[in-house]
Amino acid sequence: MHPTEEVLNAYADGSLTASEAADIEQHLGACLSCRQLVDELRDILRATSDLELREPPVRVWPRIERAIQLDRQDGAQPVQPGDAGTSPRLTGARVPGATSARSRVVLAGLAAAAALVLATVVGLRYLPGRHSDTAGSRSPIESSAQASANGAAQAVESELRQAEAHYENAIKGLEQIANAEQGALDPRTAATLQKNLAVIDQAISESRAALRSQPASEPAQASLIENFKTKIGLLQDTVALINEMRKGNEAGAARIVSGLKEKGN
């Protein structure tokens, strides 16, 4: 049985405990392919240790802060007696999904954040008292069209901008969640989702360009809002999918940790 790539990574980094490292060394003694992999990983470590220091762009800091926040939440998670949290595997953050306590926090965070984002959008759709002509089921763009019909072009544009800002905030929140946790998805699925998010972004760009040339165009307005909704829907599906995958990873990780504990005992 071969160790996972993540475990070999951690071994090459020197972040395993002595007993874990001993297990790996025992395996490496009998496995040429894993030994070669570890050698190559160490080559990479050596080659990258001399790289020139460069400052990352400013735009990456919010994402880094988000990642640090998740790690802090990890640290705040209480560890129950008998919990696998006593394993060093849970403090390394090297193995996605191997940290069951972290996964629980992440799952809870994903659910809460997704709910918050959803609430933002629902709140946008059903803002009370904005229009008295029909029930609250009218979308912002339908309301905008009504206002336009009444000749209030400025009000329409203002409302569209307001709607756009709300959707963009919601999208930003979901993107942060999805990007931070996308490692839970298999690479092909992640690539498909990213490619299709790019398709939607392209559609949003086209709608915006149309609105710049014809601000009162109802098809352009409707298209922009519809594309925002589609992007939010796909991001929500992505987060839901990540949640499912995380559940699977957590179960697998618990078994790995359990095995290590048995060995340690």
Next chain:
Amino acid sequence: MRLTPVVVLAALAAGAQPARGQDMPHRRVVREVLRSERMGAYQGRDRGPAQTDRLSRKVKLGRDGRVTIGNISGDITVTGGAGDEVSIEAVKRTRGDQSQLANVRIVVDDRPGRVDVRTEYDSGRFSRNNNVSVDFTVTVPSGASVEAKSVSGSVKVTGVRGAVRSESVSGDVTTTDTPRVEAAKSVSGDVTLSGIQNDGELSASSVSGNVRARGVKAHALDLGSVSGDLTVSDVTCDRLNAKSVSGGFEYSGSIARGGVYDVNLHSGTVRFVLANPTGFELTANTFSGSIRSDLPLTIGGTRDDGQRRGPNRSMRATFGDGSATLTVRTFSGDIVIAKR
């Protein structure tokens, strides 16, 4: 080599941990990228001869029970048959060590009126054995209801008369001669349906795959994609809701008196090919596409040749008794109403 934001973020976040303060973020970026490349080769090492392990089991269900099948990697094929038993044939496959096969279990839970089948991966000390796949061939009583889901693999259901829900993340979903399909979904695969006769709602969607349905009679159809085409032929339904960003839409069949049909695309072309429609009220909008109808439409009380070209075209028109409602919007695609 493409440096994805996810890789960058993961690398930077890892580098931000105090315990690894000596390992600068940019080094981590390069290292993670190199590692991911190296891992691709590593994962391909299990290329030995195919190893298989088979399981066969029969479980009594009853003629209208419920069967669920959950799979991680591998195909699911479900066929409706005679009798009141569920027959399960599962084949575990790997090209790695044969010992890995033993760490993947086929779990069959049966209780009155219900059978649940699923794969479970027993990780052992090191590996999650993701290179073991399981193909299921399951025969169920034709009246049973079926829910089949696979993460990486196709799902195919044939000849099941009960309610069917089938999903795959990265595989195709196909149902044939399954009148009561309620939901068929995929992320990257195609969804292909035929022989639907459903009093309720059918929901079919794929993110990047095409959705095709043929021989459909349903109360309501809900179709969606981001980049795939949506095509329904020989169809009759009372309610339709279809959405896509870059895919096209084609509806070939009849529309019901009083039916409501709503299509919303961004860049695709919308095409209705209608067989003897009694009438409909059409609201069509496109920013840069054209609107064309082979059927004689009445616009604001005036007969029209049905041609609209140029930017920002909108049309409200009536055909026949105007009893059905067609609302069609596409930002840059064309809108075509044709006779069958």
